[in-house]
Each structure stands twice: as C-alpha cells, then as structure tokens.
Amino acid sequence: TIVHSMQSNVAAIIACIFKRKKIVIRNSENPVYSIINAESKLSALFVTSLKILFYNFADGIITNSKGSRKSLRYFVFNKNKINSIYNPYLKKINKKVFKKKNYIINIARLRKQKDHKTLLCAFKIFLKKNKKYKLIILGHGNLENKLKLLTKKLEISNKVIFKGWVKNTIPYLKKSKIFVLSSIYEGLGNVLIDSINYNVPCVSTNCPSGPSEILLNGKGGYLVKPKSPKLLAEKMLYSIDNYSESLSKNLKAKNKLNRFLIEENTKKYFNYLESFL
Secondary structure, rough: OOOOOOHHHHHHHHHHHHHHOOEEEEEEEEEEHHHOOOOOHHHHHHEEEEEHHHHHHHEEEEEOOOOHHHHHHHOOHHHHHHEEEOOEOOOOOOOOOOOOOEEEEEOOOOOHHHHHHHHHHHHEEEHHHHHOOEEEEOOOOOOOHHHHHHHHOOOOOOOOOEOOOOOOOHHHHHHHOOEEEEEOOOOOOOHHHHHHHOOEEEEEEOOOOOHHHHHHOOOOEEEEEEOHHHHHHHHHHHHOOOOHHHHHHHHHOOHHHHHHEHHHHHHHHHHHHHHHO
C-alpha cells in the first residue's frame, strides 16, 4: 500500500497499475474549487481529466476534511473508496497563555487561492476605526509585488508587514491578537489549527472546505462570506471590540483540537491502510 501527495497521485497510480500493486492516495485540497479558481484554466482542465480517469483506479482515497471528501465524490464512481481522516498535525495541545500585542496575523502563500487582496482591502476598512493595529503576513508567492503595490495604493503600507516565508510561525502567533484567513477555498486549513492552539481567535472566510469544520460552524470562531472585504472587516472589528467573546469561542474550538493530534490520526491512517493488506 502506498500513500502519495496530491502532486504525484496520478503518476503513482499509473506505476501501481503496471506493477499490479494496491494504492491508497491522499487528497489534500478541495478538487472542485481548486479547478474553478485555478490560475490556469487550461492546466486545470487537463489535471481534472487525469483525476477523473486515474483516481478511479485507486484502491482507496484519504481526504483531510469532510468538505474535501464531498467535493471529491464528483470524481470517483465508487464513493465508498473515499475516507476522510483529519491531518495528523498537532503534537500536543498548548496549555500556556501568552501576552498579546496589537497584531493581526495571516499565514498563507501569496497566491490567488488565499485572496490577500480581500484581506488588505478589509484591513483598510478596519484601520478607519482602529489605527493602532498592524497586519503581519507570513508567506511568499507570485503575487508578492502586486500585493505590496496594493498596500501603497490603499495607503496602508506602513501598517502591513510582509515577512516572507517563515520556518517557525509560532513566535508570531504567540504575540498576535487575532488570525484572519481570507481564502477562496481550502483543503482543511492547518493555520487555523495552529492559531487556535496558541490562543489566537480566528476570523475566516466560510470557504469550501475546512474552516467551518475547524471553527465548529462558527461556534469556535467567526465565519464570513468569501471575497467580501466589508464583511471581513466588520468581523475583524467585532472580534477585537468583543475580545472576551472571541477568546470564549477560541476555547470552544481548542477543546476540540484533539481531532487533529498526530497520535490519534496516525492510528486511523494505519487502521485504514491495514484494511487493504
């Protein structure tokens, strides 16, 4: 049995067909929305065709969220092949409390999927009522220069800090007041898990898929419609102005973080894989 990442799934399936080996693949994104919002439509059409053709030859498929599983069902004829298991991600639940500064944080690749344009426009609105905060963005990508130009156009460049790719994001999370995710779509959203674990209340787009599962459909954080700077800004302001409520929501989400522990989900992986032996 072999488990492969999304990028090499098709090649791995082809190899296993020729070798007459069983294969279990892992799908880590929302396939429908990754196609709809692809940066290259031609490339997306080609990849989609390959997925529909070859995913049906896999013996089993693991998705990292229930939403991703639902999306993948459009590609696979035998729906019973698909099993959702959350990422074996967290080593342990953090018990410490940290002193926060006036930082709003986002951790994401600077790509179309993450929709930093909406985040920056929302932050512009946010600053009109609350000028003492800064936005820290961790990540790199092909839109970096465009986004930096946008901050100048919005006249907020002195309030936005692009840190680039950062190996260890935890020190930044420990200091931040809230975390904001502005994605158009996700597979799961590990950054939300980290934020909750380090007591950073989350404001996220209710995008397919992952955030609503992690944030307990809004009970564990704030969810807003994607691609809406105004609504995102309103929730950012609300989360700061009602910070006790925000922390209370975060605690509810934190109490459910055992769903993402490495030990628990690794066992689920092994149990699933053993069923093919």
